[in-house]
Amino acid sequence: MAVAFEELEGSPRLEIGEEGILARRWFRVSWQDWPQLARQLLGFYRVVGGQWVFEPPEPFPGFPNLLVERLVVEPFEPAVPDQQTLSSPRQGTNRYSQSGARVTAEYRTQFDADNRPRNKLPKVPEGTYLTYEIDHGLEALVTPARLWHWDAPPQNPKLAPDEVPAVFIPHTVVRLRWHRVASPPWEAIRALRGCVNAAEFLGSPPESLMFLGAKVKRQFHFFQTGGFWNVEYRFRETARSLSDGTPVGWNHLFKEEPVGGEHWVRVLDSQSRPPYKPADFSALFHFAPA
Amino acid sequence: MSLIHGTQGKVYLNSTEIRDVVEWELREESELHRYTSSATGPVPATLCGKRQLRGTCHLALSTDFDPGALFPGSSVTLELYLDANRVFEIPARVTEVSFLKSKRTGDPDLLQFHFVNDGPWTRPTWN
Numbered sequence: 029m030a031v032a033f034e035e036l037e038g039s040p041r042l043e044i045g046e047e048g049i050l051a052r053r054w055f056r057v058s059w060q061d062w063p064q065l066a067r068q069l070l071g072f073y074r075v076v077g078g079q080w081v082f083e084p085p086e087p088f089p090g091f092p093n094l095l096v097e098r099l100v101v102e103p104f105e106p107a108v109p110d111q112q113t114l115s116s117p118r119q120g121t122n123r124y125s126q127s128g129a130r131v132t133a134e135y136r137t138q139f140d141a142d143n144r145p146r147n148k149l150p151k152v153p154e155g156t157y158l159t160y161e162i163d164h165g166l167e168a169l170v171t172p173a174r175l176w177h178w179d180a181p182p183q184n185p186k187l188a189p190d191e192v193p194a195v196f197i198p199h200t201v202v203r204l205r206w207h208r209v210a211s212p213p214w215e216a217i218r219a220l221r222g223c224v225n226a227a228e229f230l231g232s233p234p235e236s237l238m239f240l241g242a243k244v245k246r247q248f249h250f251f252q253t254g255g256f257w258n259v260e261y262r263f264r265e266t267a268r269s270l271s272d273g274t275p276v277g278w279n280h281l282f283k284e285e286p287v288g289g290e291h292w293v294r295v296l297d298s299q300s301r302p303p304y305k306p307a308d309f310s311a312l313f314h315f316a317p318a
Numbered sequence: 319m320s321l322i323h324g325t326q327g328k329v330y331l332n333s334t335e336i337r338d339v340v341e342w343e344l345r346e347e348s349e350l351h352r353y354t355s356s357a358t359g360p361v362p363a364t365l366c367g368k369r370q371l372r373g374t375c376h377l378a379l380s381t382d383f384d385p386g387a388l389f390p391g392s393s394v395t396l397e398l399y400l401d402a403n404r405v406f407e408i409p410a411r412v413t414e415v416s417f418l419k420s421k422r423t424g425d426p427d428l429l430q431f432h433f434v435n436d437g438p439w440t441r442p443t444w445n
Contacts, residue, residue: 034355056355105351107368127351127365 031065033057036130040088048137051088055131062101062129063251069096069133071155072254073210075318080210082155088135100132138207148231150313152206160230161203165264168194169282195282202230202237202263206313208247209257216311217242224278226306230263235277235306237265242312261312268292278304321345322406326399329375331387333395337377340428342398344373344406371408371435373398376428379417385429390414393436404442411436 036054043050057065071085088094103109105127114120139157149158171194173187187193225237240262249255269275270290279302280292287293296302327339349367354360375396379385388394392412399405410433418428 034357036356037354056353105365105367107349108366 031057031061031068033061033065033131049088049091049094049135051091051094051135053088053133053135055133056104056128057131058128059103059124062131065131066099066101066250067254069099069131070248071208073256074254078318080153080315080318082153082210084155085208091135091137093137093139094135095138096133097136097138098134100134102130102132104128104130149204150229150310152313153210153315156206156208156210159205159207161205163201163203165199165201167197167199167266169197170194171282172284175284198267200265200267202265204230204261204263206259206261207256209259209315211316211318212242212244212257212259213312213314213316215316216314217244220307220309220312222304223307223309224304226308229309232263232265233275233277235279235302235304236268236275237263238278238304239263239307239309239312279306322400324398324400327375328397329377329388330395330397331392336387337383339375339396339398340378341376342373342396344371344398344408346371371439372413372433374430374432376418376430379427379429385415385417388412388415388429388431394433396433400442404444406442407440408433409436409439410434 034056036056039052039054041052055065067083069086072083073080074083075081085095103122103124105124108124108126109122110125112120112123139159149160152158170192173189173191173193176193177184177186220239221241223239224235225232225239227234229237242262243260245258247256247258266278267275268277268280270292276292276294280294282291283293284291294302321343322345323341323343325339325341327342329336329339346369348369351365351367352362353365354362357363375398377383377385390412394410394412396408396410397405398408412431412433414432416430417426418430419426
Protein backbone atom coordinates (compact mmCIF):
# COMPACT_ATOMS: atom_id res chain seq x y z
CA MET A 29 0.00 0.00 0.00
CA ALA A 30 1.29 3.44 -0.90
CA VAL A 31 2.50 5.65 1.93
CA ALA A 32 0.90 9.05 2.59
CA PHE A 33 3.44 11.85 2.19
CA GLU A 34 3.83 15.53 1.40
CA GLU A 35 6.42 16.96 -0.97
CA LEU A 36 8.02 19.86 0.87
CA GLU A 37 8.64 23.42 -0.20
CA GLY A 38 11.70 23.91 -2.40
CA SER A 39 11.37 20.44 -3.90
CA PRO A 40 12.40 19.36 -6.51
CA ARG A 41 15.84 20.58 -7.48
CA LEU A 42 17.57 19.40 -10.65
CA GLU A 43 21.16 19.71 -11.83
CA ILE A 44 22.04 18.75 -15.36
CA GLY A 45 25.67 17.81 -16.00
CA GLU A 46 27.88 15.61 -18.14
CA GLU A 47 26.72 12.47 -16.37
CA GLY A 48 23.04 13.28 -16.74
CA ILE A 49 20.64 14.64 -14.16
CA LEU A 50 21.09 14.81 -10.41
CA ALA A 51 17.74 15.59 -8.81
CA ARG A 52 16.67 15.99 -5.20
CA ARG A 53 13.20 15.85 -3.69
CA TRP A 54 12.17 16.41 -0.09
CA PHE A 55 9.27 14.58 1.48
CA ARG A 56 7.55 14.63 4.84
CA VAL A 57 6.16 11.33 6.05
CA SER A 58 5.09 9.95 9.41
CA TRP A 59 8.03 8.65 11.45
CA GLN A 60 6.84 5.06 11.39
CA ASP A 61 6.32 5.08 7.62
CA TRP A 62 9.75 6.17 6.41
CA PRO A 63 11.02 2.59 5.84
CA GLN A 64 8.00 1.88 3.66
CA LEU A 65 8.52 5.07 1.66
CA ALA A 66 12.18 4.14 1.22
CA ARG A 67 11.24 0.72 -0.15
CA GLN A 68 8.70 2.32 -2.44
CA LEU A 69 11.28 4.76 -3.84
CA LEU A 70 14.05 2.17 -4.23
CA GLY A 71 11.97 -0.79 -5.36
CA PHE A 72 12.30 -4.23 -3.84
CA TYR A 73 11.96 -7.95 -4.49
CA ARG A 74 9.76 -10.46 -2.78
CA VAL A 75 9.38 -14.16 -3.27
CA VAL A 76 5.95 -15.40 -4.35
CA GLY A 77 5.51 -19.11 -4.99
CA GLY A 78 9.25 -19.60 -5.20
CA GLN A 79 9.65 -16.89 -7.84
CA TRP A 80 11.21 -13.45 -7.58
CA VAL A 81 8.62 -10.73 -7.99
CA PHE A 82 9.96 -7.24 -8.50
CA GLU A 83 8.24 -4.11 -7.26
CA PRO A 84 9.92 -1.50 -9.44
CA PRO A 85 11.33 1.73 -7.99
CA GLU A 86 9.31 4.87 -8.41
CA PRO A 87 11.23 6.96 -10.94
CA PHE A 88 11.30 10.73 -11.11
CA PRO A 89 8.09 11.81 -12.85
CA GLY A 90 8.72 12.40 -16.54
CA PHE A 91 12.19 10.77 -16.41
CA PRO A 92 11.86 6.99 -16.26
CA ASN A 93 15.65 6.53 -16.27
CA LEU A 94 16.17 8.79 -13.26
CA LEU A 95 16.20 6.52 -10.19
CA VAL A 96 16.85 7.05 -6.51
CA GLU A 97 20.48 6.38 -5.63
CA ARG A 98 20.52 7.77 -2.07
CA LEU A 99 18.08 8.55 0.71
CA VAL A 100 18.60 10.63 3.83
CA VAL A 101 16.11 10.27 6.68
CA GLU A 102 16.03 12.77 9.55
CA PRO A 103 13.49 14.29 11.95
CA PHE A 104 11.33 16.90 10.30
CA GLU A 105 11.39 18.96 13.52
CA PRO A 106 14.36 17.70 15.57
CA ALA A 107 13.44 19.74 18.65
CA VAL A 108 10.40 17.65 19.55
CA PRO A 109 11.29 13.99 20.09
CA ASP A 110 8.70 11.84 21.84
CA GLN A 111 9.32 11.58 25.57
CA GLN A 112 10.42 8.05 26.41
CA THR A 113 12.87 6.24 28.65
CA LEU A 114 15.56 4.32 26.79
CA SER A 115 17.42 1.89 29.01
CA SER A 116 19.94 0.86 26.36
CA PRO A 117 20.89 2.05 22.86
CA ARG A 118 19.54 -1.17 21.34
CA GLN A 119 16.12 -0.69 22.89
CA GLY A 120 15.14 2.02 20.45
CA THR A 121 15.86 5.42 19.00
CA ASN A 122 14.21 8.76 19.29
CA ARG A 123 10.82 8.89 17.65
CA TYR A 124 9.09 11.92 16.25
CA SER A 125 5.44 11.08 16.14
CA GLN A 126 4.40 14.73 16.21
CA SER A 127 6.52 16.08 13.36
CA GLY A 128 7.43 12.95 11.40
CA ALA A 129 10.42 12.41 9.15
CA ARG A 130 12.02 14.43 6.40
CA VAL A 131 13.18 12.13 3.61
CA THR A 132 15.63 13.53 1.07
CA ALA A 133 15.72 11.49 -2.13
CA GLU A 134 18.61 11.87 -4.56
CA TYR A 135 17.91 10.67 -8.05
CA ARG A 136 20.52 10.18 -10.75
CA THR A 137 20.34 9.22 -14.41
CA GLN A 138 20.99 5.49 -14.24
CA PHE A 139 20.56 4.12 -17.74
CA ASP A 140 19.54 4.98 -21.25
CA ALA A 141 15.98 4.05 -22.10
CA ASP A 142 15.93 0.70 -23.94
CA ASN A 143 19.74 0.78 -24.17
CA ARG A 144 19.41 2.54 -27.50
CA PRO A 145 22.92 4.07 -27.47
CA ARG A 146 24.47 0.63 -26.88
CA ASN A 147 22.30 -1.97 -28.49
CA LYS A 148 23.22 -5.66 -28.63
CA LEU A 149 23.16 -5.87 -24.83
CA PRO A 150 21.66 -9.07 -23.47
CA LYS A 151 18.08 -9.14 -22.25
CA VAL A 152 17.77 -8.84 -18.48
CA PRO A 153 14.80 -9.32 -16.12
CA GLU A 154 12.40 -6.44 -15.69
CA GLY A 155 13.50 -3.87 -13.15
CA THR A 156 17.19 -4.52 -13.65
CA TYR A 157 19.36 -2.75 -16.18
CA LEU A 158 22.83 -2.89 -17.67
CA THR A 159 25.49 -0.27 -18.05
CA TYR A 160 28.39 -0.77 -20.40
CA GLU A 161 31.95 0.45 -20.22
CA ILE A 162 35.08 -0.44 -22.14
CA ASP A 163 38.75 0.07 -21.56
CA HIS A 164 41.79 -0.79 -23.63
CA GLY A 165 44.72 -3.11 -23.15
CA LEU A 166 47.60 -4.67 -25.02
CA GLU A 167 49.03 -8.18 -25.13
CA ALA A 168 52.58 -8.86 -26.32
CA LEU A 169 53.16 -12.02 -28.32
CA VAL A 170 56.83 -12.93 -28.28
CA THR A 171 57.87 -14.60 -31.54
CA PRO A 172 61.10 -16.38 -32.47
CA ALA A 173 63.58 -14.29 -34.46
CA ARG A 174 63.78 -16.93 -37.20
CA LEU A 175 60.29 -15.97 -38.38
CA TRP A 176 61.32 -12.55 -39.55
CA HIS A 177 63.73 -10.89 -41.92
CA TRP A 178 64.62 -7.27 -42.43
CA ASP A 179 62.80 -5.57 -45.31
CA ALA A 180 66.10 -4.48 -46.82
CA PRO A 181 66.54 -5.69 -50.42
CA PRO A 182 68.32 -7.23 -52.05
CA GLN A 183 69.60 -9.50 -49.23
CA ASN A 184 66.64 -9.12 -46.85
CA PRO A 185 68.76 -10.52 -44.02
CA LYS A 186 67.23 -12.60 -41.26
CA LEU A 187 67.02 -11.24 -37.75
CA ALA A 188 69.83 -12.25 -35.44
CA PRO A 189 68.88 -15.26 -33.23
CA ASP A 190 69.23 -13.25 -30.04
CA GLU A 191 66.67 -10.68 -31.15
CA VAL A 192 63.23 -11.29 -29.63
CA PRO A 193 60.62 -9.39 -31.60
CA ALA A 194 57.20 -9.01 -30.01
CA VAL A 195 53.90 -8.54 -31.76
CA PHE A 196 51.50 -6.31 -29.88
CA ILE A 197 47.83 -7.16 -30.12
CA PRO A 198 45.29 -4.75 -28.70
CA HIS A 199 42.40 -6.03 -26.65
CA THR A 200 39.36 -4.49 -25.09
CA VAL A 201 38.27 -4.94 -21.49
CA VAL A 202 34.49 -4.85 -21.29
CA ARG A 203 32.75 -4.10 -17.99
CA LEU A 204 29.09 -4.93 -18.07
CA ARG A 205 27.34 -3.88 -14.86
CA TRP A 206 24.03 -5.46 -14.01
CA HIS A 207 22.17 -3.30 -11.50
CA ARG A 208 19.45 -4.04 -8.93
CA VAL A 209 19.77 -7.78 -9.19
CA ALA A 210 17.61 -9.93 -6.92
CA SER A 211 19.99 -12.89 -6.74
CA PRO A 212 23.22 -13.27 -8.75
CA PRO A 213 23.65 -16.48 -10.77
CA TRP A 214 26.55 -17.73 -8.67
CA GLU A 215 26.77 -21.15 -10.36
CA ALA A 216 26.82 -19.72 -13.87
CA ILE A 217 29.50 -17.21 -12.87
CA ARG A 218 31.69 -20.01 -11.56
CA ALA A 219 31.04 -22.33 -14.51
CA LEU A 220 31.63 -19.79 -17.27
CA ARG A 221 34.91 -18.27 -16.08
CA GLY A 222 37.52 -18.71 -18.81
CA CYS A 223 34.96 -19.57 -21.47
CA VAL A 224 34.61 -17.71 -24.75
CA ASN A 225 31.43 -16.72 -26.54
CA ALA A 226 30.04 -19.51 -28.72
CA ALA A 227 28.04 -17.00 -30.77
CA GLU A 228 28.19 -13.27 -31.31
CA PHE A 229 27.84 -11.53 -27.95
CA LEU A 230 27.87 -7.78 -27.26
CA GLY A 231 28.64 -7.47 -30.99
CA SER A 232 31.87 -9.48 -30.61
CA PRO A 233 32.53 -12.31 -33.10
CA PRO A 234 32.40 -15.89 -31.81
CA GLU A 235 35.29 -16.93 -29.54
CA SER A 236 36.72 -13.38 -29.41
CA LEU A 237 35.27 -12.54 -25.99
CA MET A 238 36.53 -14.30 -22.89
CA PHE A 239 34.57 -14.18 -19.62
CA LEU A 240 37.03 -13.28 -16.86
CA GLY A 241 34.67 -13.29 -13.89
CA ALA A 242 32.49 -11.02 -11.80
CA LYS A 243 32.71 -8.51 -9.01
CA VAL A 244 29.55 -8.65 -6.90
CA LYS A 245 28.46 -6.35 -4.12
CA ARG A 246 25.28 -5.51 -2.22
CA GLN A 247 23.09 -2.54 -3.03
CA PHE A 248 20.51 -0.83 -0.85
CA HIS A 249 20.38 -3.57 1.79
CA PHE A 250 18.99 -1.47 4.59
CA PHE A 251 16.67 -4.22 5.79
CA GLN A 252 17.75 -7.63 6.95
CA THR A 253 16.12 -9.08 3.87
CA GLY A 254 15.64 -7.57 0.47
CA GLY A 255 18.03 -5.14 -1.12
CA PHE A 256 19.77 -5.72 -4.39
CA TRP A 257 23.07 -6.89 -5.81
CA ASN A 258 25.33 -5.08 -8.22
CA VAL A 259 27.11 -7.50 -10.52
CA GLU A 260 30.03 -6.33 -12.63
CA TYR A 261 30.99 -8.80 -15.34
CA ARG A 262 34.39 -8.49 -16.96
CA PHE A 263 35.20 -9.75 -20.43
CA ARG A 264 38.29 -9.44 -22.56
CA GLU A 265 37.93 -9.17 -26.30
CA THR A 266 40.94 -9.94 -28.46
CA ALA A 267 41.57 -8.12 -31.71
CA ARG A 268 43.25 -11.04 -33.49
CA SER A 269 42.38 -11.12 -37.17
CA LEU A 270 43.29 -12.83 -40.40
CA SER A 271 45.12 -11.04 -43.17
CA ASP A 272 41.84 -10.07 -44.84
CA GLY A 273 40.59 -8.56 -41.60
CA THR A 274 38.32 -11.43 -40.59
CA PRO A 275 38.30 -11.45 -36.79
CA VAL A 276 39.32 -14.62 -34.99
CA GLY A 277 39.29 -15.43 -31.33
CA TRP A 278 41.13 -16.78 -28.35
CA ASN A 279 41.29 -20.31 -29.76
CA HIS A 280 43.41 -19.12 -32.68
CA LEU A 281 47.11 -19.25 -31.84
CA PHE A 282 50.03 -17.82 -33.73
CA LYS A 283 51.56 -20.52 -35.94
CA GLU A 284 55.16 -20.14 -37.02
CA GLU A 285 54.50 -21.72 -40.39
CA PRO A 286 51.39 -20.16 -41.93
CA VAL A 287 48.43 -22.26 -43.09
CA GLY A 288 46.77 -20.96 -46.20
CA GLY A 289 48.82 -17.80 -45.75
CA GLU A 290 47.54 -17.18 -42.21
CA HIS A 291 49.55 -17.29 -39.01
CA TRP A 292 46.46 -17.29 -36.77
CA VAL A 293 45.17 -20.85 -36.81
CA ARG A 294 42.51 -22.46 -34.59
CA VAL A 295 43.88 -25.25 -32.38
CA LEU A 296 42.24 -28.38 -30.90
CA ASP A 297 43.41 -31.07 -28.51
CA SER A 298 43.40 -34.82 -29.16
CA GLN A 299 39.67 -34.91 -28.41
CA SER A 300 38.96 -32.02 -30.81
CA ARG A 301 38.42 -29.54 -27.97
CA PRO A 302 39.75 -25.98 -28.23
CA PRO A 303 41.71 -24.52 -25.29
CA TYR A 304 38.89 -22.10 -24.39
CA LYS A 305 35.44 -23.67 -24.20
CA PRO A 306 32.82 -21.86 -26.29
CA ALA A 307 29.71 -21.20 -24.20
CA ASP A 308 26.39 -19.41 -24.13
CA PHE A 309 26.70 -16.40 -21.80
CA SER A 310 22.97 -15.79 -21.47
CA ALA A 311 22.95 -17.78 -18.19
CA LEU A 312 24.86 -14.89 -16.62
CA PHE A 313 21.76 -12.71 -16.91
CA HIS A 314 19.18 -14.85 -15.12
CA PHE A 315 18.54 -14.68 -11.38
CA ALA A 316 19.57 -17.62 -9.23
CA PRO A 317 16.47 -19.47 -7.98
CA ALA A 318 14.69 -17.87 -5.03
CA MET B 319 3.10 33.28 24.63
CA SER B 320 1.46 34.09 27.94
CA LEU B 321 2.69 36.51 30.63
CA ILE B 322 1.86 35.58 34.22
CA HIS B 323 2.99 37.53 37.25
CA GLY B 324 2.65 37.63 41.01
CA THR B 325 4.12 38.89 44.25
CA GLN B 326 4.59 35.72 46.29
CA GLY B 327 7.07 32.92 45.87
CA LYS B 328 10.04 31.01 47.18
CA VAL B 329 13.48 30.18 45.78
CA TYR B 330 15.16 26.90 46.71
CA LEU B 331 18.82 26.15 46.18
CA ASN B 332 19.75 22.50 46.81
CA SER B 333 16.37 21.98 48.52
CA THR B 334 17.05 24.87 50.93
CA GLU B 335 14.83 27.89 50.81
CA ILE B 336 17.06 30.92 50.34
CA ARG B 337 14.60 33.75 50.06
CA ASP B 338 11.05 34.85 49.47
CA VAL B 339 10.22 36.28 46.10
CA VAL B 340 8.70 39.74 46.25
CA GLU B 341 7.76 39.97 42.61
CA TRP B 342 7.85 37.57 39.71
CA GLU B 343 6.73 37.14 36.13
CA LEU B 344 6.99 34.26 33.72
CA ARG B 345 6.22 33.47 30.11
CA GLU B 346 5.39 30.15 28.54
CA GLU B 347 6.25 30.00 24.88
CA SER B 348 6.85 27.64 22.00
CA GLU B 349 9.10 27.82 18.97
CA LEU B 350 7.13 27.32 15.81
CA HIS B 351 8.11 25.58 12.61
CA ARG B 352 6.15 26.91 9.68
CA TYR B 353 6.35 25.15 6.36
CA THR B 354 4.60 24.71 3.06
CA SER B 355 4.24 21.58 1.01
CA SER B 356 2.22 19.89 -1.69
CA ALA B 357 -0.50 19.49 0.95
CA THR B 358 -0.63 23.13 2.07
CA GLY B 359 0.00 25.05 -1.12
CA PRO B 360 1.21 28.60 -0.43
CA VAL B 361 -0.46 28.87 3.00
CA PRO B 362 1.94 27.57 5.66
CA ALA B 363 1.09 24.91 8.19
CA THR B 364 2.60 25.19 11.67
CA LEU B 365 4.30 22.66 13.91
CA CYS B 366 5.11 23.18 17.56
CA GLY B 367 8.84 23.13 18.29
CA LYS B 368 10.56 23.49 21.69
CA ARG B 369 8.16 24.44 24.49
CA GLN B 370 9.80 26.49 27.21
CA LEU B 371 9.27 28.85 30.08
CA ARG B 372 11.29 31.89 31.08
CA GLY B 373 10.82 34.62 33.60
CA THR B 374 12.16 37.05 36.18
CA CYS B 375 12.16 37.11 40.00
CA HIS B 376 12.93 39.89 42.44
CA LEU B 377 14.30 39.17 45.92
CA ALA B 378 14.69 41.67 48.72
CA LEU B 379 18.29 42.25 49.77
CA SER B 380 19.00 42.45 53.49
CA THR B 381 21.74 41.60 55.95
CA ASP B 382 20.40 38.09 56.58
CA PHE B 383 20.62 37.09 52.92
CA ASP B 384 23.87 36.30 51.15
CA PRO B 385 23.22 36.77 47.41
CA GLY B 386 26.60 35.21 46.53
CA ALA B 387 24.99 31.78 46.36
CA LEU B 388 22.91 32.80 43.37
CA PHE B 389 24.80 33.33 40.14
CA PRO B 390 24.23 32.78 36.40
CA GLY B 391 24.08 29.04 35.84
CA SER B 392 22.70 28.24 39.32
CA SER B 393 20.16 25.46 39.39
CA VAL B 394 17.14 26.47 41.50
CA THR B 395 13.61 25.36 42.20
CA LEU B 396 10.96 28.05 42.20
CA GLU B 397 7.56 28.06 43.78
CA LEU B 398 5.65 31.00 42.38
CA TYR B 399 2.23 31.61 43.88
CA LEU B 400 -0.73 33.07 42.07
CA ASP B 401 -2.61 32.93 45.36
CA ALA B 402 -2.55 30.74 48.45
CA ASN B 403 -3.73 27.65 46.54
CA ARG B 404 -2.29 28.02 43.09
CA VAL B 405 1.40 27.56 42.57
CA PHE B 406 3.85 27.04 39.69
CA GLU B 407 6.67 24.61 40.53
CA ILE B 408 9.59 25.19 38.22
CA PRO B 409 13.03 23.60 38.08
CA ALA B 410 15.08 26.39 36.55
CA ARG B 411 18.50 27.73 35.61
CA VAL B 412 19.48 31.26 36.39
CA THR B 413 20.59 33.07 33.23
CA GLU B 414 21.35 36.56 34.55
CA VAL B 415 21.66 38.26 37.96
CA SER B 416 21.53 42.01 38.57
CA PHE B 417 21.24 44.30 41.57
CA LEU B 418 18.73 47.12 41.53
CA LYS B 419 19.27 50.31 43.50
CA SER B 420 16.60 51.85 45.62
CA LYS B 421 15.51 55.09 44.06
CA ARG B 422 15.01 56.46 47.55
CA THR B 423 18.32 55.61 49.29
CA GLY B 424 20.56 54.82 46.33
CA ASP B 425 21.54 51.53 48.01
CA PRO B 426 21.06 48.21 46.29
CA ASP B 427 17.92 46.74 47.79
CA LEU B 428 16.66 44.25 45.20
CA LEU B 429 18.27 41.28 43.51
CA GLN B 430 16.77 40.48 40.11
CA PHE B 431 17.43 37.25 38.29
CA HIS B 432 16.21 35.88 35.00
CA PHE B 433 15.64 32.18 34.54
CA VAL B 434 14.63 29.51 32.07
CA ASN B 435 13.05 26.18 32.87
CA ASP B 436 15.30 23.14 33.32
CA GLY B 437 12.91 20.29 32.56
CA PRO B 438 9.15 20.04 32.90
CA TRP B 439 7.32 22.37 35.22
CA THR B 440 4.03 22.03 37.05
CA ARG B 441 1.16 24.40 36.46
CA PRO B 442 -1.49 25.15 39.07
CA THR B 443 -4.99 23.88 38.46
CA TRP B 444 -7.98 26.14 38.42
CA ASN B 445 -10.62 23.60 39.42
